[in-house]
Amino acid sequence: MHDIQYYLLKKRAFSGFISRLAKVQPLAAPVRRGEKNYAFELVTSANEISLPYIPTILPPKKYFFPQREVLLEFDTRRGLHAGPVGVAGPMTIFGVHTCDLAGIQCLNMVFSVRPRDHNYLIRKRKITIIGLECNDYCDEHANCALVNASLPSGGYDLFFTDLGDYFIVHVNTQAGDDIIDAVKQFQPAKEANLQDLAALRERKRVVFRNEVALDQRFLPALFDISFDGPVWKDLDERCLACGNCTQVCPTCYCFDIRDELNLDMATGVRYRVWDSCQTEPFAKVAGGENFRKSRLARQRHRYYRKFSYPFAKFFRFFCTGCGRCSRACMAGIKLKETLTSLISQGGEGPWKR
Amino acid sequence: MGAERTKKDLNIRVDCLTRVEGHGTIVVDMKQGKLETCSLNVVESPRFFEALLRGRSVFEAQHITSRICGICACGHSLASIQAAEDALGLTPTAQTMRLRRLLLHLEILDSHILHIYLLVMPDLAGVKSFVPLIHTHNELVRRALRMKKACNNVMEVLVGRHVHPISLIVGGFTKLPQPQDLAMMHDVLTGLRPDMDATIELLSTLTFPDFERETEYVGLVSDDNEYPLLSGDIGSSDGVRMKKQDFQKATNEYIVPYSSAKHTKLSRDSFAVGSLARFNLNHAKLHPKASGAAAALNLKPKCANPFLNTLAQAVESVHCLEDAITIIEDLQSVGVNQDEQVVVGVNERMTLPVQAGEGVGAVEVPRGILYHHYQVDDSGTIEQANCVIPTNQNLSNIEQDMRALIPTVLHKSEEEITATLEMLVRAYDPCISCSTHLLDVRFMGR
Amino acid sequence: MEKIVISESNYQIRKARIVRTKKLTPLETLFEIVLDGDRSLDHEPGQFIMVSLFGIGEAPISVASSPTMRDSFEICVRAVGRVTKALHALDAGDEIGIRGPYGKGFPIRIFEGNDLLIVAGGLGIAPLRSLIQYVLDNRRDFGKAHLLLGCKTPQDILFADELDQWRRRMDVQSEYIVDRAEQDWTGPVGLITTLIPGVHLEPERTFGVVVGPPVMYKFVIKELLAKNIPEHQIILSFERHMKCGMGKCGRCQIQNIYTCQDGPVFRYSAVKHMSEAF
Amino acid sequence: MKRPKTAFFDFACCEGCQLQVANMGDTLLEVMGLIDLVEFREVMSEKWDGDLDIAVIEGSITDLHATERIKAIRKRSKVLIAYGSCATIGGVNGMKNSFDLDEVGDCVYGEGRWFFPTEQTRAIHQVVPVEYAVNGCPVYIPEFLSVLTAALQGIPYAVPDYAVCIECRMNENECLYDRGITCLGPVTRAGCNSWCVNNGNLCYGCRGMVSSPYVKGMKQVLEKHHVPIDFVVNKMDMYNKCRELDRNGR
Numbered sequence A: 001m002h003d004i005q006y007y008l009l010k011k012r013a014f015s016g017f018i019s020r021l022a023k024v025q026p027l028a029a030p031v032r033r034g035e036k037n038y039a040f041e042l043v044t045s046a047n048e049i050s051l052p053y054i055p056t057i058l059p060p061k062k063y064f065f066p067q068r069e070v071l072l073e074f075d076t077r078r079g080l081h082a083g084p085v086g087v088a089g090p091m092t093i094f095g096v097h098t099c100d101l102a103g104i105q106c107l108n109m110v111f112s113v114r115p116r117d118h119n120y121l122i123r124k125r126k127i128t129i130i131g132l133e134c135n136d137y138c139d140e141h142a143n144c145a146l147v148n149a150s151l152p153s154g155g156y157d158l159f160f161t162d163l164g165d166y167f168i169v170h171v172n173t174q175a176g177d178d179i180i181d182a183v184k185q186f187q188p189a190k191e192a193n194l195q196d197l198a199a200l201r202e203r204k205r206v207v208f209r210n211e212v213a214l215d216q217r218f219l220p221a222l223f224d225i226s227f228d229g230p231v232w233k234d235l236d237e238r239c240l241a242c243g244n245c246t247q248v249c250p251t252c253y254c255f256d257i258r259d260e261l262n263l264d265m266a267t268g269v270r271y272r273v274w275d276s277c278q279t280e281p282f283a284k285v286a287g288g289e290n291f292r293k294s295r296l297a298r299q300r301h302r303y304y305r306k307f308s309y310p311f312a313k314f315f316r317f318f319c320t321g322c323g324r325c326s327r328a329c330m331a332g333i334k335l336k337e338t339l340t341s342l343i344s345q346g347g348e349g350p351w352k353r
Numbered sequence B: 001m002g003a004e005r006t007k008k009d010l011n012i013r014v015d016c017l018t019r020v021e022g023h024g025t026i027v028v029d030m031k032q033g034k035l036e037t038c039s040l041n042v043v044e045s046p047r048f049f050e051a052l053l054r055g056r057s058v059f060e061a062q063h064i065t066s067r068i069c070g071i072c073a074c075g076h077s078l079a080s081i082q083a084a085e086d087a088l089g090l091t092p093t094a095q096t097m098r099l100r101r102l103l104l105h106l107e108i109l110d111s112h113i114l115h116i117y118l119l120v121m122p123d124l125a126g127v128k129s130f131v132p133l134i135h136t137h138n139e140l141v142r143r144a145l146r147m148k149k150a151c152n153n154v155m156e157v158l159v160g161r162h163v164h165p166i167s168l169i170v171g172g173f174t175k176l177p178q179p180q181d182l183a184m185m186h187d188v189l190t191g192l193r194p195d196m197d198a199t200i201e202l203l204s205t206l207t208f209p210d211f212e213r214e215t216e217y218v219g220l221v222s223d224d225n226e227y228p229l230l231s232g233d234i235g236s237s238d239g240v241r242m243k244k245q246d247f248q249k250a251t252n253e254y255i256v257p258y259s260s261a262k263h264t265k266l267s268r269d270s271f272a273v274g275s276l277a278r279f280n281l282n283h284a285k286l287h288p289k290a291s292g293a294a295a296a297l298n299l300k301p302k303c304a305n306p307f308l309n310t311l312a313q314a315v316e317s318v319h320c321l322e323d324a325i326t327i328i329e330d331l332q333s334v335g336v337n338q339d340e341q342v343v344v345g346v347n348e349r350m351t352l353p354v355q356a357g358e359g360v361g362a363v364e365v366p367r368g369i370l371y372h373h374y375q376v377d378d379s380g381t382i383e384q385a386n387c388v389i390p391t392n393q394n395l396s397n398i399e400q401d402m403r404a405l406i407p408t409v410l411h412k413s414e415e416e417i418t419a420t421l422e423m424l425v426r427a428y429d430p431c432i433s434c435s436t437h438l439l440d441v442r443f444m445g446r
Numbered sequence C: 001m002e003k004i005v006i007s008e009s010n011y012q013i014r015k016a017r018i019v020r021t022k023k024l025t026p027l028e029t030l031f032e033i034v035l036d037g038d039r040s041l042d043h044e045p046g047q048f049i050m051v052s053l054f055g056i057g058e059a060p061i062s063v064a065s066s067p068t069m070r071d072s073f074e075i076c077v078r079a080v081g082r083v084t085k086a087l088h089a090l091d092a093g094d095e096i097g098i099r100g101p102y103g104k105g106f107p108i109r110i111f112e113g114n115d116l117l118i119v120a121g122g123l124g125i126a127p128l129r130s131l132i133q134y135v136l137d138n139r140r141d142f143g144k145a146h147l148l149l150g151c152k153t154p155q156d157i158l159f160a161d162e163l164d165q166w167r168r169r170m171d172v173q174s175e176y177i178v179d180r181a182e183q184d185w186t187g188p189v190g191l192i193t194t195l196i197p198g199v200h201l202e203p204e205r206t207f208g209v210v211v212g213p214p215v216m217y218k219f220v221i222k223e224l225l226a227k228n229i230p231e232h233q234i235i236l237s238f239e240r241h242m243k244c245g246m247g248k249c250g251r252c253q254i255q256n257i258y259t260c261q262d263g264p265v266f267r268y269s270a271v272k273h274m275s276e277a278f
Numbered sequence D: 001m002k003r004p005k006t007a008f009f010d011f012a013c014c015e016g017c018q019l020q021v022a023n024m025g026d027t028l029l030e031v032m033g034l035i036d037l038v039e040f041r042e043v044m045s046e047k048w049d050g051d052l053d054i055a056v057i058e059g060s061i062t063d064l065h066a067t068e069r070i071k072a073i074r075k076r077s078k079v080l081i082a083y084g085s086c087a088t089i090g091g092v093n094g095m096k097n098s099f100d101l102d103e104v105g106d107c108v109y110g111e112g113r114w115f116f117p118t119e120q121t122r123a124i125h126q127v128v129p130v131e132y133a134v135n136g137c138p139v140y141i142p143e144f145l146s147v148l149t150a151a152l153q154g155i156p157y158a159v160p161d162y163a164v165c166i167e168c169r170m171n172e173n174e175c176l177y178d179r180g181i182t183c184l185g186p187v188t189r190a191g192c193n194s195w196c197v198n199n200g201n202l203c204y205g206c207r208g209m210v211s212s213p214y215v216k217g218m219k220q221v222l223e224k225h226h227v228p229i230d231f232v233v234n235k236m237d238m239y240n241k242c243r244e245l246d247r248n249g250r
């Protein structure tokens, strides 16, 4: 590997870069979807890409852990024969914001603890990730600074920062370096460029402030005392249990496993499909007992799965601050408001900043 | 049943007519050589759509009336939209009209294929349904299903699905085809040509009952060169011509007690609409390939044999396929303007202007002209609604045909007579689920 | 996108064959199963397997036999839904798929040398039967064994013949009770909790093992605590909706624990503060 | 495997759901290989009045004659599949229940209404027990095939009891609420793969409501969007009017 870690890409070379990149292997990038939304889609040219963009409807999670994914192909004519399969091909994702990088890091942890999920891991190895820095807040729903996801901290092969008439590009892995070599449009960064980058990060530290008056180190402690707090009652009053919040979350990974039988009544597939803990039947058992019957319990579960339970298991928050759940909720349930209420109801404690 | 040579008494009752859309019965009662009853009764449970439309937004009418009939769901939607736009004073863009024409072609094609292969063919093959044909004429059944599936796939791309189209609404389309969609549609439709040729060839080998009755044929007519389906005036082979707004004069509907459908008449006691009527009125405007097919089938205007409606359907199928391909090629060359996509929402956002008014839609659907007529208030709410269905327009004519046909077949066995009568009714491709919607709407308490 | 055969997939099933079925009640059947290649399942009492029928689905089912029975194992299944109903249509000779065993079973090492008070409600006898058989097969290693069983009606009693055998043994005490009964029932009628006060036990060396329908736990635990059994000596097994069995799919999660991996067997002291547990 | 004797019957409906079957192409032939189709009036003249393994019922019950007929079919059928919204939830035919029945008849037939006695519209399960339901107006063929294979295997099929939103998000559609348009997706049962929204339209609730829709919450959302409640109730009634009969008992 070269010892240079930072390169430059002139803005005017950007479209050439994208079209070359798209020729190497399939390339996904944020494109406009509808009036106010964006989505990661396969692209072949730079003019399809929307830069800047606010978080896409679905996070890039969909490439690592697809909405619907075949786990086994079976053929009972061959005596209960089953072949476990995965579908994966090499691809590049361009333009992944720091929040979504954090989301991928969370999923990496979940799917690599034993028993491992090889379907995920195979796909993960085949995807090249190119990050893209947010110079400003995307909108009022984001809370990336609260969870330390506003600045890059790994999880990418290359990382782009827009510095006016050029991008400065951090090379993090050999795969990233291979792209630099293959595309041949980069020049090594100079000291002045690095200073520009440092200046941007400095400015970001001021602009991206912890959005909620909370010391994030004590979030788990705040959650520890809030299980029976009145906050959840308020969510219960409003939530429709539509499941939008969990479907768009970059760190939600609940799924259902189903079988599909072909009309020969012998062959078919076993597949998994995204599921949501917000739906009523999710935790119901055969006897009819439902252990999270109320919307209250289900909403609370969602929050605890972001700020409390994974902290104990993986030592990190499973909220990336992308703001998708707040954006997607038609009932207007906003994560930052919920946290603020938690603090005010949690009384005095170290969490209060 | 023995074959009596000359009958004085005949009593036929087909209680539940099969291989037609909806429930109908045929009753023939002849005493002492005198035909006392001869009727096609519609016994479908009425569904009262006209009543249900009252108080609903005219922007919802398309969605609801599409559910009158699954076979010509697109036709009902198109007629409904035309009526709504007429009432609101909206003029659709040229691109919208093109796409709608494309859709209508596909629906007519799909419906004709269904009718020719799955509903009529068993009659000609002397079997009860297409099921035995799966074994005896497997390739034929496969061809039919393949052709239907192809139409369906194209409609799925165009409007989301054939049965109850999704993206087709007042003002235009909520989703427009992308270049790759056009390419796919083009591929599928050009791929249909060999099957279509085979269909014409097959039909040219078949013989239909030899029967004629001088009839008045009614259909849309126009002064341009287009085979009129989506727009035009009302015209008849007796020389009638009137604006679509005057449709009530052309469809003097009246109730008969034995049927939940109403009957109609124009210049004479009855008239016919549908493929044969359109062919008789507008054959000169058919696509050259369709005219070629007519020649191959020996179908010549003015044809007064109702059994040959099936052949007219085949000729129209060729026309629809070819014209659909032309439309797609045109769209490919000029490109689809995506900015014309309309926003749905029952006009919640008032993207389309609303004014009080009255509007009529007249569209040639597979079985003939379909009229929708709405009166809306200044909030776009429907005050009165009325739908006149092709099958209703044909009912009297079918009965007249039966009256004329029976004396010519009296030498046959009762079974054979029944079969011939059923075949006659089926040739009209009656859509009985549609026909339970009646005219003369009066609103109580309004 | 290419299709990749995943050799080490954790979703791959092991083939198994039903060798014997026994109808216990109209709804419950006992299946004896042999793994392909006559391998041993090698489970712990209290563990469960995922039973798989292609084209229908999978269902978590407790192993109902003791690991001391090495050549085959048994499951007791109640027909409630897709998989369980389809399973009931199968017979000896039919093949099924198996994943697992999964989860943490009963802490049998810790039980050794101590007394057991086993409380089973309804189908809860299935995993407990594995424990009871194990204890009986290694009877010397354990202290007193007391079994309490509750059912809806006498017709619902599972393993009635085995229960009778156990009842005849001098080294096990067992009692059963039903919610409702016809005249010819001579045993007690009422809730299972009513049996507990009468049990003679030394709380400091007794483990209370409870498996039954969700509603049962609260009341039984209350009685056991009243007998001064310490919280960490009350052992429970939970039933939760499960799909993967590997701590991922999220259905079986009770607050921060996954029933499939961290359980299904828990000490009361570890879960008592969890409101979603009961 | 013995092919189960299967028949299709239609009641008040548009027959679009049956047409969906005819539209399956080659798949239809595969289905025909699995079942012994003995009656299907729309495309067959054959009749069957013996016992049936599977009866597929399309349409709603709207008059006394239909009530008697469905009861008779139930008696001779092992398994009944309610097929399409008209059958499963009453569908568009249910709108009639908002009106006075005499007035409805009068409106359409005038003096002729006496020939056409009509009753309140009911879904099939509101008249006779039903084993399987295929929701949708029209039915979504992949779901029909799942139900059919389940019926052939003799195992239950559960209609998803969560919102269309779940599928809509997976298809990455822009939410209509983001565009200021109200949609019934949040209270409607999934299973159609958010068909309408994928094609730029909104959800009309044709698959029936989830088992416990949060009505109060939905109202709050609508208030927030300044949508009159009547407007939405009216929209909901397009398919779900018969639901009231479930609540009030049969």
Ligand SMILES: Cc1cc2nc3c(=O)[nH]c(=O)nc-3n(C[C@H](O)[C@H](O)[C@H](O)COP(=O)(O)OP(=O)(O)OC[C@H]3O[C@@H](n4cnc5c(N)ncnc54)[C@H](O)[C@@H]3O)c2cc1C
Pocket (backbone or CB within 6 Å): A281, A284, A285, A286, A287, A288, C048, C057, C058, C059, C060, C061, C062, C063, C075, C076, C077, C078, C079, C080, C081, C082, C083, C084, C085, C123, C126, C127, C238, C239, C240, C241, C242, C243, C264, D156
């Ligand atoms: C650790 C464990 C051990 C179990 N041991 C046994 C046993 O020994 N014998 C036995 O008969 N049953 C046992 N069960 C219950 C059994 O798993 C369910 O009855 C079965 O999964 C239902 O599957 P189905 O396909 O037949 O039903 P479905 O058709 O899938 O569903 C029917 C009903 O069961 C619920 N359900 C579906 N899947 C599950 C699930 N995985 N867990 C719980 N409820 C579910 C559904 O919500 C629905 O209400 C056990 C469950 C667990 C978690």
Ligand code: SF4
Pocket (backbone or CB within 6 Å): A238, A239, A240, A241, A242, A243, A244, A245, A246, A278, A325, A328, A329, A330, A331, A332, A333
């Ligand atoms: S998006 Fe909002 S309304 Fe929907 S489940 Fe989530 S919190 Fe509830």
Ligand code: SF4
Pocket (backbone or CB within 6 Å): B067, B070, B163, B164, D013, D014, D015, D016, D017, D018, D058, D059, D083, D084, D085, D086, D087, D091, D092, D136, D137, D138, D139
């Ligand atoms: S549910 Fe819809 S598509 Fe099906 S028959 Fe009824 S109106 Fe037609």
Ligand code: SF4
Pocket (backbone or CB within 6 Å): D136, D137, D164, D188, D189, D192, D193, D194, D195, D196, D197, D202, D203, D204, D205, D206, D207
């Ligand atoms: S989106 Fe709604 S209206 Fe459309 S098919 Fe699905 S449930 Fe029916």
